[in-house]
Each structure stands twice: as structure tokens, then as C-alpha cells.
């Protein structure tokens with residue numbers, strides 16, 4: 022057990038925890054941030070992605086040891102931003118959500134694409150989403166949503 | 178606004194922002210966790226279980242704790258809640274280990290030792306399928322007479338398909354609580370009343386003391402049809418014993434390895450020709466059920482009744498068997514038996530067309546079913562059927578003739594035509610399901626849908642709300658549709674068989690029609706509507722004759738692939754689909770089902786290899802069981818034709834399962850076209866192509 026401090030969705034937080042605990046569990050159990058989902062627990066599905074110092078990471082693979090002093094942003098944090106509204110609307114309009122279990126992860130991956138590219142190619146978009154599994158939508162509408170986001174962001 | 182016009186789904190925003198709570202996201206007071214102690218042998222007698230010294234806070238729940246019946250009420254009662262003396266497959270649950278502390282459970286489980294006396298197990302259904310002791314069911318139906326017909330040529334093929342895992346993104350999960358003498362199970366599920374009936378049977382509690390509440394369900398695809406009943410019984414038994422909330426959520430490896438899958442199949446088809454025309458077809462279907470019957474008989478029947486597909490043949494004999502093995506037990510998965518037989522039939526039809534040197538679509542046209550014709554089960558096709566038109570559309574919008582004429586090297590095209598009967602087989606809707614829906618106008622003017630059907634991603638909440646809103650001419654926001662709670666909603670049947678929109682939606686449509694007259698008043702009023710079997714459905718289950726389904730949906734699909742000549746790597750570049758689903762209730766939802774079904778079908782055809790060795794599934798994770806990602810998907814184009822169905826809401830028929838079924842056969846045929854060889858098995862993998870070519874060279 023150790024006291025761990027980090028920034029969570031813009032706020033300084035601290036907690037007593039073992040350093041080997043997964044960031045995913047800390048977010049879900051200690052902070053009640055259940056928008057980050059566990060699909061596999063092995064870094065293979067992308068349902069658990071969060072931003073760690075701006076990098077998109079699978080929180081199921083991140084031990085608390087690697088979080089000390091860093092900045093974590095989850096879907097709940099992202100949801101407070103202006104750009105999130107654009108992404109949400111795009112996902113709604115495109116019909117990119119079915120069961121919704123992959124969706125927060127897809128939104129995070131979309132945000133990552135927006136931070137990284139100005140005019141991504143289709144291949145770059147597909148590649149950017151390829152770490153996130155969706156079993157419902159067949160991805161087509163998600164790709165449409167992401168394209169919409171880029172059109173809208175352009176107009177901002 | 179037309180009913181087909183796309184509306185925004187009603188359940189989306191909370192899912193996007195992560196606010197929607199799935200079972201793992203819900204906090205329960207004093208929650209205890211459970212993990213499953215499982216059999217490590219495929220068949221054996223349990224000779225002893227040695228638990229570590231009792232530890233404070235650890236509870237063991239097993240067969241001896243089951244209050245009344247240690248079996249899961251499905252069609253038969255052959256599957257135990259907890260294995261007692263005998264185990265029949267690897268992974269079979271023996272006990273739950275429960276504690277408030279997850280790590281304590283893991284430590285405790287490390288010290289458990291189960292000893293077995295191994296018994297002879299069966300892993301290959303071909304070893305035992307002629308032995309009646311290993312055959313759960315053996316059905317045959319006949320049309321005309323294969324024995325007496327006149328033919329001059331026979332064409333045969335044997336086709337095989339493997340397991341497919343539903344791989345819903347949210348794993349299986351349930352929570353049980355006991356409060357004031359009522360046992361309540363919350364969970365991720367398709368069929369709250371199946372779960373409720375299983376709980377009543379297992380616990381002996383009556384319907385006023387068993388409650389089932391579905392919570393947001395992160396995908397199901399059939400995988401949460403029968404399986405949650407088992408888990409619900411287990412956690413309920415635990416909750417009754419220790420009087421705390423018990424949560425059982427699988428980890429992904431458990432889920433992939435031990436939950437139900439699509440049945441592996443072998444289908445033999447023999448076609449009889451006279452003057453190059455098909456005069457008869459006889460088939461034998463074998464499905465590997467694993468050790469328990471589960472829903473396999475129903476799966477087999479759909480496989481059989483769908484077997485002749487979109488074609489009418491004069492003489493037909495279809496025999497189907499369910500073989501008992503000690504492999505993982507198999508069950509419901511989108512398509513429910515049809516993906517296996519449609520792969521077989523559509524490969525066969527292509528191979529036959531090639532042999533006769535006729536165009537694949539042209540060849541099929543000669544046998545397309547039409548209204549008034551006799552079905553393979555000797556019923557009558559009651560509705561208008563436009564397969565010819567669908568074939569025209571498919572040829573036109575895919576540019577079929579051009580594709581055929583200037584085929585680039587190492588590319589191929591393939592087609593498949595597939596029906597899907599909506600709702601339960603035969604008179605199942607009227608005799609077994611007996612759906613009841615309620616529609617309540619509240620004092621505040623809002624209208625509440627009371628049904629037991631669930632939203633699991635397919636869009637049920639949006640589709641059913643839209644139907645009610647449209648009939649009543651109110652906003653979709655004024656329709657309330659909560660996740661079902663068996664204390665509040667009647668039994669409108671399970672969320673399966675593509676029946677929700679067509680059958681339940683139609684009952685709601687009728688209820689809304691009756692409610693119209695009351696919309697102006699401010700009294701609270703509830704309308705109840707019961708399912709009545711349409712007169713044209715005549716079915717005899719004994720002989721399996723009559724109308725196997727109320728109405729059929731149809732699909733025509735064309736796939737384009739490229740095959741790398743060196744590595745045999747296969748890429749599906751395009752899928753074109755033409756669909757007759759009556760009138761789609763919402764074009765957005767319809768396309769969502771098409772895309773999802775196409776990609777799941779593509780996985781089935783090309784990628785999703787799951788093999789069992791000595792009763793153990795070898796692919797147990799996302800890493801080893803590969804499903805399509807955003808990088809694997811083809812261009813998908815879909816159009817639909819209008820064909821209003823009289824007994825569907827606004828003319829709607831079944832959608833959800835249909836969209837998966839034609840894809841694997843179309844893709845396999847496209848690969849066969851690309852390499853110029855026949856294929857008999859899916860998934861079609863580069864290794865398989867290598868093998869096929871090698872064998873050829875030898």
C-alpha cells in the first residue's frame with residue numbers, strides 16, 4: 022500500500038493503493054468512473070482506453086505505479102469538453118452506437134485521432150480505430166461519425 | 178415523415194458519455210464476488226474435492242445448496258446448476274467460491290483439489306453419430322418422394338463449419354440479492370422470463386418471490402439467450418445461502434472458453450438432376466451439441482426448415498441429428514442453425530452451377546420460390562416473394578455482368594441468396610410463447626411500453642417506441658420503455674428469433690390503435706394485447722409439416738474478394754446486399770443490423786477460427802480468436818425492396834439474423850471463384866487455401 026497522487030480529469034487526487042493495481046480498477050472502483058469498461062483485461066479490445074499524459078493507453082494494462090504524478094483523462098473528463106459535444110453529436114447522427122459497450126473507448130480513440138491529425142486519410146482513421154473492437158456496428162457508422170467529427174472540427 | 182425515415186436512437190447519448198450502467202457498473206450494498214470452480218476433465222466421476230482449511234469470509238456454494246432442483250429449466254432439464262457426482266465437459270461448473278474480497282477468492286481457489294475418475298469421452302461427433310445413445314434428436318421430413326422420382330444424375334457435397342463465438346463486448350454477468358423473501362436477479366440477458374422460470378424451478382419460489390431485472394446489455398447475439406439462466410440459478414442459490422448480494426461476472430477467457438457457441442456442423446447434400454434440372458434434394462445435417470441438449474433441438478429445426486433456402490424443389494428429404502459429445506455445449510447464435518445450412522446449400526448451388534456451366538444467379542432463378550408455392554415442409558408461401566426482382570437489383574447495383582466479364586486476376590465474386598423465417602418455428606409463438614404486451618397511458622400523458630423484450634444493442638427501444646409514437650402521433654420522447662423487470666412487465670416472450678419488431682412490435686401497434694381513442698382524456702389506462710396465430714399458419718410438429726414460419730425475410734448478397742497469389746491472404750473488398758424485410762421500421766436501425774451482421778458473417782466466413790482439442794477450446798481470448806476490426810471491413814452497400822407484410826407493424830418483417838447468414842457463403846464462393854477451386858469448409862483461411870492447392874498438385 023502506498024499513497025499515490027495524480028491528476029484525474031483535471032483535479033489532483035490521492036489514494037492509498039497497492040502499486041500493482043490496475044488503473045482500470047482504481048478508476049472504476051475507487052472513483053466510480055464506470056464509463057471506462059473492461060472488455061478483455063488483456064490490452065486487446067480498447068474498451069478501457071484513457072489518456073495518460075496525453076497518450077491513449079489501455080488502462081487494464083497500466084499498474085498504478087506508472088500513474089504516479091501523471092495526468093489521467095477518462096471519458097467522464099472528456100465529456101466536459103467542447104469537442105466532446107461534437108463527437109457525441111456525430112456518433113448520434115451517424116447511428117454509430119448499438120449496445121454501447123465499446124462506445125466510450127471509441128470516443129476516446131476518436132479524440133486521439135483529432136488530436137493527432139488534421140486531415141487523416143481513411144486508412145489512418147481505420148488504423149486509429151483498429152485497437153478498439155466493436156461487435157455490433159460493423160464499424161461503418163463509426164467511421165462515418167469520425168469523418169463527421171473532422172468536418173465539424175474544421176469549422177470550429 | 179415515413180416510418181422508414183431514420184430517427185436518432187433513444188438510448189445513445191448515455192452510452193456515448195459512459196453514463197449507461199451495465200451490470201458491472203452498478204453498486205450493490207455489501208456486494209460479494211463469486212468465481213466458478215470448474216471441471217478440468219471432459220468426462221468423469223468426481224471422486225473427491227479437497228478444499229483448503231476454512232477461511233473467514235469464504236463461502237462455498239455447490240449442488241448441496243440448491244433448494245429444490247439442481248437443473249436448469251430449458252427445454253429438457255438435463256443440465257445441472259452445479260455438477261454433483263459427474264462432469265461432462267471441460268469447464269463445467271462444480272461450485273461457486275464467494276467472498277467480499279476478490280483476491281481472497283483467487284488465493285483460496287489455488288488450494289482446491291478435485292480428483293476425478295476419468296470416463297471415456299467423445300470429441301468427434303463423427304465417431305458416435307450412428308449410435309442412438311449419442312444422438313439427442315433425429316428428425317426427418319419429406320416432401321414428394323426421393324425414392325420414386327425419376328433422375329439421371331446425382332451431385333453430392335459435404336460441407337463443414339466450425340464453432341463461432343458471439344464475443345459480445347460485455348461479458349456474461351449477473352447479480353442476485355434476497356430482500357424480504359424475494360430473490361432478485363439483475364443481469365445482462367435477452368430473456369428475463371426464461372431466467373425467471375429457471376429460478377422458480379431451481380429455488381421452488383413462486384412467481385411472487387422471484388424477480389428478474391434486465392440491465393443495460395452490452396451485446397448478446399444469442400449468447401445471452403439460454404446461458405444467463407444457468408448463471409442466475411447459481412448466484413440465486415448463493416444469495417439464498419449467505420443472504421448477501423452475489424455478483425458473478427466472467428473474465429474474458431472464461432467467457433470465450435466456457436459459454437455457448439454456434440454449433441459445429443456437417444451437412445451432406447445430394448442433388449438429383451433430370452435433364453440438367455434439379456428434381457430433388459436430400460440432406461443430412463449433424464450438429465455437435467456438446468453434453469446437454471439446451472436449445473439444440475430448436476437450432477436443428479431452424480437449420481432443417483431453412484435448408485432448401487430460396488428454392489423450391491419437388492422432392493425433398495431432410496434429416497437432422499443432434500449429436501451428444503463432451504465438447505463445450507453449443508446454443509443460440511444469430512442465425513440459429515441457418516448459417517450452417519445456408520453455407521452448405523449456397524456452396525452447393527454454386528458448385529452445381531459451375532459444373533453445369535451456367536451463371537450462378539441465372540442458375541438459381543429457375544428455382545426461386547414464389548407466392549403460392551409449396552414449402553419444403555409442405556406448407557404454402559403466403560406472401561409475395563420478389564427474389565427475381567432482388568436478383569435484378571443485385572446484378573444492377575453491383576455491376577454484376579461487368580464484374581464477371583473483366584475479372585482482374587486474383588479476384589473473385591460470389592453470391593448467396595438466403596431466407597429467414599421471422600419468429601418462432603411453426604406454432605411456437607401461439608403454443609409456447611403466448612406473448613402478452615401492455616401499453617399504458619399515464620396521467621402525465623406519457624405512454625409506457627410494458628414488454629419483456631430487451632435492448633441489447635439491436636435498437637429494440639427505438640424501434641418499438643417509434644411504432645407506438647407513430648400510431649399515436651406523439652413524440653418518441655413521450656414513449657417510455659424501461660429495461661424490463663418481471664415484477665412490472667408481462668411476458669411478451671424472449672428477445673430472440675428476430676421476433677421483437679415483427680411480433681412484439683405488431684402487438685404494440687394493435688395496442689396503440691386501441692389506445693388512440695383514450696389519448697384525449699387524462700385518465701390512466703392500460704391496454705393489453707395477446708398474440709393470436711394468423712389463420713394461414715398451419716403447423717403439425719409431429720410430422721414437421723405446414724408453415725414453418727409466419728413470414729420470411731429475404732436477402733441477396735454479392736461479395737468481392739482478392740486473394741494474394743503468394744500468401745493466400747484473403748481480403749473481402751466489397752459486399753453488396755439486397756434485402757426484403759417487409760418495410761424497415763427505421764432505415765438507420767436496418768442499416769445498423771446490416772453492417773453488424775455483414776461483419777459478423779465475414780468473421781464467420783474468413784477469420785473466426787475456433788477449434789476444440791480433447792474437449793478444450795484452443796482460442797480463448799481476443800488475441801487468439803480474431804474478429805474483424807475497423808481495418809478488416811469491406812465497402813458495404815445495402816438496398817431494400819418494399820414488400821409490406823400484413824401481420825407486421827407498418828409491414829415490417831424480421832431483420833436481425835438475416836443480415837449475417839448470406840455473407841459467409843457469398844464470401845466463400847468468391848474465394849472459390851478467385852482460386853478456381855471448390856471449397857467445403859469455413860472459415861476459409863490462407864492455410865486452407867494452401868492445403869487445397871497442394872492437394873491439387875499431388
Ligand code: FES
Nearest residue numbers: 061062064067081
Ligand atoms: S479491457 Fe483493456 S484492452 Fe480490453
Ligand code: FES
Nearest residue numbers: 120123155156157
Ligand atoms: S456498439 Fe456494441 S460493441 Fe460496439
